[in-house]
Amino acid sequence: MTAIVAITNQKGGVGKTTTAINLAAAIARRKMRTLLIDLDPQANSSLAFFDVAEMPSSMFDVLSEQRLDVREVIRETKVAQLSLAPARLSLAKLEQQLVGQFDAPFKLKDALVNLHKDYDFIVIDTPPALGILTVNALVASTHLLIPVQASYFAIEGTDDLVETYSRIRARPNPDLKLLGVLITLFDRRTNIAKDAVNQIRSVFGTSLFKTRISRNVRLEESPAYRQTIFTFAPGSPGAQEYRKLAEEVITRVQADRVARHSEDAA
């Protein structure tokens, strides 16, 4: 079964895209066939691999009336085993287009049906909003990963996200699981960061990943050079931490599979 992981937090600038890019690359480097889907009209994940001219079609063409086959928009990246389904600014128009369509939340799920045999892992980068694009990601996913910035007001707004998660589980996607909460932009020298971690832990408990992503300028620089952290700065803390995160993610997904199997058998 393909694991489909939505990287979601409606708060902007918390490290969703940085996590989507580098987690997907880390998983691909472990020889798993991986697809990164960019569902954010800002297209930051896409632009970390290609320039706009290299991406003539995008997820917009898949999810809009055109219903292009997703395989026609997928491109291979220069990272072995990693493909990308790009976004473009036009995705922002989708919200209006889908208004009033009863199957609006299911467009992405339907589009991915034929991909399951092609990929072991699918990672979805989502926009900083809980609108129809994010809802499509959560309906199509098996797992949710929430990045939270270790700062003041870190958990502000996470109750809205948790509420959305519960509502998606109640109806359209009961199989959706919270894979984990990831602390990002962590600065161990500041008390604010330490306080934030304690606060996040008190809310999310064991859902917190053991791995934290530190603030590391290399992570900020690498997309501008169209590289992931693993080629741009392989020895950096950012590379080490995203490698560790990939291990944790894979372990949790596998544990979850075993649990689901034994539930089915019972």
Ligand SMILES: Nc1ncnc2c1ncn2[C@@H]1O[C@H](COP(=O)(O)OP(=O)(O)OP(=O)(O)O)[C@@H](O)[C@H]1O
């Ligand atoms: N661990 C980190 N260390 C240093 N800079 C980081 C780190 N993680 C992310 N950044 C930088 O912080 C900014 C926001 O990160 P990113 O784009 O990943 O967040 P986002 O949640 O995807 O934002 P948006 O909500 O706008 O999509 C970017 O400039 C990024 O390069």
Ligand SMILES: [Mg+2]
């Ligand atoms: Mg982003």
